[in-house]
Amino acid sequence: MATYIVLLGSPGAGKGTQADILIEQTGLEHISSGDLFREHIRKKTELGQLADSYMGKGELVPDDVTIAMVTERISSPDCDRGAILDGFPRTLVQAEAIRITLNEKGTDVTVVPYITAPEEILIARLSGRWTCRASGHVYNNLYSPPAQKGICDICGSELYQRNDDTVETAKKRLQVYTEKTLPLINYYRKQNKLVKIQGNQPIEKVTEDLLAALNIEA
Ligand code: AP5
Numbered sequence: 001m002a003t004y005i006v007l008l009g010s011p012g013a014g015k016g017t018q019a020d021i022l023i024e025q026t027g028l029e030h031i032s033s034g035d036l037f038r039e040h041i042r043k044k045t046e047l048g049q050l051a052d053s054y055m056g057k058g059e060l061v062p063d064d065v066t067i068a069m070v071t072e073r074i075s076s077p078d079c080d081r082g083a084i085l086d087g088f089p090r091t092l093v094q095a096e097a098i099r100i101t102l103n104e105k106g107t108d109v110t111v112v113p114y115i116t117a118p119e120e121i122l123i124a125r126l127s128g129r130w131t132c133r134a135s136g137h138v139y140n141n142l143y144s145p146p147a148q149k150g151i152c153d154i155c156g157s158e159l160y161q162r163n164d165d166t167v168e169t170a171k172k173r174l175q176v177y178t179e180k181t182l183p184l185i186n187y188y189r190k191q192n193k194l195v196k197i198q199g200n201q202p203i204e205k206v207t208e209d210l211l212a213a214l215n216i217e218a
Contacts, residue, residue, distance in 0.1 A: 002107045003028060003082035004074075005214065006089065006098075006193075008184060009115035011173040012122035012129075013199045014206055017138055018115065019086040021207050025216055029079050033088040035136065036069055037061060055164055058172030060090060060180060067097040074101060082110070090181045095188075112188040113210055115199040119174060126170040130159040144203070 005028070007015040016032060023030045037055060040048030047065060054061045070088050073079070089095040102108050117125075128141035130150070134157035139146045146153050164173065188194040195213040199206055 002080060003110045004102060006085045006109050006112045008112050009199060010122055010177045012125040013115040013117050015086045015115060017203060018206060018210055019084045022084055029083040030086060031073050031083050032086040033066060033070055058164055058169040058176060060176055063091055063093045067094055071101045092183055092187060095184055109193060111195060111214060112193045113195050113197050113213055114185060115197045117199040121200055122174060123167060123170050126165050127167050129165050130161055133158050133160050
């Protein structure tokens with residue numbers, strides 16, 4: 001039976017951090033819509049150019065192109081066992097689209113951990129985040145700094161700050177999240193798939209709670 005986990009939570013809640021840990025524990029594929037867009041931006045594709053114009057302002061990329069990109073990824077054979085969806089769906093239209101795609105495969109979203117944290121913590125996390133250019137490993141000035149400033153502990157590559165991680169754009173992303181993504185909480189609650197996870201705890205404790213919610217032994 002395939003397992004499709006939707007990690008729901010505001011920008012900075014810790015979805016990407018936890019997804020990286022969960023893929024080690026579950027062997028499932030990690031599908032991050034934000035990472036897929038950033039890959040298109042790096043490769044200077046037409047989709048990358050379009051996505052960049054929305055991401056830089058903290059707005060959502062239009063549903064049609066986002067849905068096409070993610071459904072193509074989830075339809076590839078390496079996702080037949082399941083996947084961890086991080087940052088998708090983010091609108092009701094996207095949620096319906098993924099439901100239909102998975103239903104066509106004879107499956108559905110299995111569980112939706114909803115990671116929460118107070119807004120001031122989210123802003124501090126986003127504005128303090130540094131990401132490895134080569135491997136995508138994530139650090140934080142305040143909470144999990146690298147041993148050497150600007151260098152990834154794991155692969156030694158350069159760390160950079162995302163251009164949407166300024167305080168101003170982070171605030172805009174949180175506002176967009178409230179308007180467009182919060183309705184998904186009720187959508188998945190009605191389907192009995194929502195599990196609330198307290199994200200304002202040390203990373204290891206959030207993982208422990210997630211594994212318990214997913215019935216996976218550490
Ligand atoms: P995306 O890349 O998905 O960004 P996001 O949802 O805003 O999420 P983040 O990556 O900012 O946060 P996260 O929850 O993953 O936190 P992380 O684990 O890194 O999207 C970017 C943009 O792409 C969007 O604004 C939009 O334009 C576009 N886009 C993407 N998907 C889309 C979609 N479906 N539809 C339309 N547009 C879309 O943690 C953050 C920081 O906190 C890190 O420094 C980390 O080290 C630290 N941290 C994490 N957990 C803890 C903890 N427990 N304690 C202390 N520090 C912690």
